Amino acid sequence: MKDKKSSLSKRMSRYAKVSASMAGFGAHAAGRKILGLSADRKKQAERLRLALGGLKGPLMKVAQILSSIPDVVPKEYAVELAQLQSDAPPMGWPFVRRRMTAELGPDWESRFRSFEHEACAAASLGQVHRAVGRDERQLVCKLQYPDMQSAVEADLRQLKMVMAVFEHYDRAVSTKEVQKEVSERLHEELDYIREARHMRLYRMMHARTEGIYIPEPIEALSTDRLLTMERLEGKRLAEIADNGSLAVRNAVAINMFRAWYTPFYEYGVIHGDPHMGNYTVRKDNGIHLLDFGCVRVFRPELVKGVLMLYEAIREGREDEAVEAYRIWGFSKPSKKLVEALNIWAKFIYAPLMEDKTRPIDETNTGLYGRETANKVHAELRKLGGVTVPREFVFMDRAAIGLGAVFLRLNAKINWYRTFQEVVKDFDVAALAKRQAKALKACNLL
Numbered sequence: 001m002k003d004k005k006s007s008l009s010k011r012m013s014r015y016a017k018v019s020a021s022m023a024g025f026g027a028h029a030a031g032r033k034i035l036g037l038s039a040d041r042k043k044q045a046e047r048l049r050l051a052l053g054g055l056k057g058p059l060m061k062v063a064q065i066l067s068s069i070p071d072v073v074p075k076e077y078a079v080e081l082a083q084l085q086s087d088a089p090p091m092g093w094p095f096v097r098r099r100m101t102a103e104l105g106p107d108w109e110s111r112f113r114s115f116e117h118e119a120c121a122a123a124s125l126g127q128v129h130r131a132v133g134r135d136e137r138q139l140v141c142k143l144q145y146p147d148m149q150s151a152v153e154a155d156l157r158q159l160k161m162v163m164a165v166f167e168h169y170d171r172a173v174s175t176k177e178v179q180k181e182v183s184e185r186l187h188e189e190l191d192y193i194r195e196a197r198h199m200r201l202y203r204m205m206h207a208r209t210e211g212i213y214i215p216e217p218i219e220a221l222s223t224d225r226l227l228t229m230e231r232l233e234g235k236r237l238a239e240i241a242d243n244g245s246l247a248v249r250n251a252v253a254i255n256m257f258r259a260w261y262t263p264f265y266e267y268g269v270i271h272g273d274p275h276m277g278n279y280t281v282r283k284d285n286g287i288h289l290l291d292f293g294c295v296r297v298f299r300p301e302l303v304k305g306v307l308m309l310y311e312a313i314r315e316g317r318e319d320e321a322v323e324a325y326r327i328w329g330f331s332k333p334s335k336k337l338v339e340a341l342n343i344w345a346k347f348i349y350a351p352l353m354e355d356k357t358r359p360i361d362e363t364n365t366g367l368y369g370r371e372t373a374n375k376v377h378a379e380l381r382k383l384g385g386v387t388v389p390r391e392f393v394f395m396d397r398a399a400i401g402l403g404a405v406f407l408r409l410n411a412k413i414n415w416y417r418t419f420q421e422v423v424k425d426f427d428v429a430a431l432a433k434r435q436a437k438a439l440k441a442c443n444l445l
Contacts, residue, residue, distance in 0.1 A: 090118075090119040090122045090127050091119070091127060091143075091145065093117040093118075096117070096119075096129070096143065099143055099146065100115075100143065100226070103143070103223045103225060103226040104221065104223070104226070111134065111220075111221060112131045112132060112133060112134065112139075112221075113132040113133060113134055113136065114131060114132045115129060115130075115131040115132075115141070116129050116130045116131065117129075120140070125144055125145060125148055125189060125190065125293075126142050126143050126144040126145050126148075126225075127142075127143055127145070128140050128141065128142050128143075129141045129143065130231065131228070133218070133221075137230060138230065138231040138233075139218065139221075139228055139229065139230060139231055140215075140228070140229060140230075140231045141221070141226060141227070141228045142192065142226070142227040142228075142229075143225070143226050144190070144192065144225040144226070148190055148225075149190060152186055152187065152190060156179075156182075156183050156186065160179065176387060177387055177388055177389055177390045177393070178388055178390075178393050180390055181390040181391075181393040181394065182393070185272065185294055185296070185394065188293070188294075188295075189293035189294055190225075191224055192222060192223065192224050192225055192226060192227040193222070193223070193224045194444075195217075195227055195292050195293050196217035196219065196222055196227055196229075197442045197443055197444050198292035198293075198295040198442075198444075199214055199215065199216070199217045199229065199292045200217065200442045201269065201295070201438060201439070201442040201444060202214045202263065202271075202289060202292060202295075203216065204438055204441065204442065205262070205263045205266065205267050205269065205438065206259070206262070206263070209258055209259075209262055210286075211251075211254075211255035211258070211284075211285065211286040211287065212255060212258065212259045212286065212287060212289065213232060213282070213286055213287070213288050213289070214288075214289050215229040215230045215231070215232050215288070215290065216229060216230045217229045218230070232280065232288040232290070233280070234280030234281045234282050234283075234287075234288050235280060235281045236276075236277075236280060236281075237252070237276045237277075237279060237280065237281060237405070237408075237409075238276055238408075240252055240281050240409070241408045241409050241410070244409075246410075246412065248285055249409045249410060249411050250411050250412065250413050251285035252281055252285050252287060252409060252411075253406050253409050253411035253413060254413060254418055255285065255286060255287045256274075256279070256287055256402065256405065256406075257402075257406075257415075257418050257419075257422075258418075258422065259271075259279075259287060259289060260274060260398060260402055261419070261422050262422055264298075264303060264306075265303060265307070265422055265423050265426055265431070266431060266434060267431065267434055267435045267438055268297060268298045268299065268300050268302070268303045268431055268432075268435045269295060269296070269297050269298070269435070269438075270295070270296050270298065270394065270395060270398050271289070271292070271294065271295055271398060272294040272295065272296050272394035272397055272398055273291065273293070273294040273397075273398075273401070274398055274401040274402045274405060275401060275405070276405060276408070277291075278290055278291045294394070296391075296394045296395070296398075297435070297439065297444070298391055298395070299391070300428050300429075300431045300432040300435060301327055301428065302327060302328060302329075302391055303428065303431060304327065304428040305323075305324045305325075305326075305327030305328050306324075306328075306395070307423060307426060308320055308323065308324040308327070309321060309324035309325070309328075309345055309349075310349050310352065312324055313342065313345055313346055313349055313353075314349070314353055318338070321338055321342060321345075322338055325337075325338060325341060328389055328391065328392060329389025329390070329391055329392065330386070330389060331387075334383075336379075336383055337380075337383055337386060339379070340376055340379035340380055340383060340386075341376070343372060343375055343376050343379065344372060344376045347372040348399055348403075351415035351416070352415050352416050352419045353416065354416055355414065355416045355417065356414060356416070357412055357413060357414050358412060358414075358415070359406075359407070359410065359411065359412050360403050360406040360407055360411065360415065361403065361407055
C-alpha cells in the first residue's frame with residue numbers, strides 16, 4: 001500500500017510540475033492568439049525551451065525527437081528544442097544498491113565479480129554502470145530510473161498541449177499521428193526485456209554483415225528495468241569525426257549505412273535513434289551498435305513503397321510516386337501534395353541518385369535537411385496542411401539523424417553504389433518471410 005501511495009504521489013507531483021511549466025507557456029501563447037497579437041516565433045520558442053528546461057526524463061526525449069523530425073514543428077522551435085539535453089543527476093550508490101536489490105534480489109552483488117559504484121553514463125530514462133561477471137566477462141548494466149512509467153504518462157499527457165500550441169500558429173502539419181507514434185515508441189523504451197529482444201534481432205539480422213557488431217544481452221542478469229549486456233569498447237564517434245583520416249571516416253560511414261539500411265530492406269526493421277552516442281568505433285573501423293530501445297518494424301509493403309518512390313523520383317514516373325505515397329499512408333495524395341512531398345523526397349534521395357563520390361549534403365548549410373524542410377512547410381501551408389502518417393515519423397527521423405551523422409563525419413563516398421549493393425536482391429515476398437521468421441525467433445510477434 002505504501003508503494004502505491006508513493007507512486008501516486010510521484011505521479012501527481014510530475015503532473016503538477018509539467019502542467020505548471022506548460023500552462024505558463026500555453027497561456028502566454030493562447031493569449032497572443034486571442035488578442036490578435038503577432039506571434040514572435042523565436043521568442044515563443046525560447047519560452048518553450050525555458051519551460052521544459054527544468055524538467056528531466058521522458059519529456060526531454062520527446063522534445064529531442066520532435067526537433068529531429070523536419071517540418072513537424074516550425075524551424076524556430078526545432079532549433080530551441082534541439083538545445084535541450086537530458087541532464088538528470090545520476091542515482092547515488094545507496095539508491096543504486098536498493099534498485100539493484102529490487103531487480104535481482106538481496107544477493108545481487110554476489111552475481112558479479114565487480115560492479116562499479118559510479119555510473120559511466122546517464123540518459124533520460126536510466127544510467128549505465130560497468131561490471132565484471134563471475135565468468136570474468138566485461139559487462140555494462142543499464143538501470144532504469146525509478147517510477148519512469150509515471151513520468152512517461154505525465155509527460156505524454158502534456159505533449160498534446162505542446163502540439164496544440166504549435167498548431168494554433170501553423171496548421172501546415174497535423175501532428176495527431178505523430179503523437180501516437182511517439183507515445184508507442186516511448187512506452188516500448190521502458191521495457192528492457194523488449195530491448196534485449198531487439199538486440200537479439202539485430203544480432204540475427206547482422207550475423208553475416210561485416211563491420212557491424214551488436215552486444216549480447218545477458219538474460220540471467222536482466223529484468224524489465226535492468227538490462228545487462230557484454231561490454232564492447234571502442235572510440236567515440238565524435239573522436240573519429242574530429243581526428244580520423246578521410247579513409248577512416250569513409251569506412252565508418254559505409255559500415256553505418258549498412259547497419260541501418262540492410263535491416264530495413266531485408267527485414268523491414270529500422271533503428272529509430274541514430275545519434276552520436278549510440279555507437280562506438282573499433283580499431284578496424286567496424287562499429288558497435290549500443291542502444292536498441294527505439295526500434296521500428298514496418299509493413300513489408302511500406303518498404304516496397306520506399307523503394308518505389310526512389311525509383312519513381314529517379315525515373316520521373318509521377319504515377320508511381322502517387323502510389324508510393326499512398327502506400328506510405330498519405331490518404332488520396334493530390335498532384336499538388338505530391339509535388340510538395342517530392343521536394344523532400346528529392347532531398348532525401350539525392351545522394352543515392354548520382355553514381356559518383358560526394359558528401360551526403362552539398363548545400364553546406366550545416367543543418368541537414370532544415371532548409372529543404374522549410375520549403376516543404378511553406379508549400380504544405382498553402383495546401384491547407386497534411387496529416388503525417390505514423391510510419392513516416394521514425395523512418396524520416398532515422399534518415400535525417402543518420403544524414404546528420406554522415407555530415408558530421410564529413411564522409412565522401414559513392415552513396416549510389418553503397419545503396420545499390422544493399423537493395424540489389426530486394427524482394428517484398430522474401431522480406432515478409434524473413435521478417436516473420438526473425439520476429440518469431442526473437443519473441444517480438
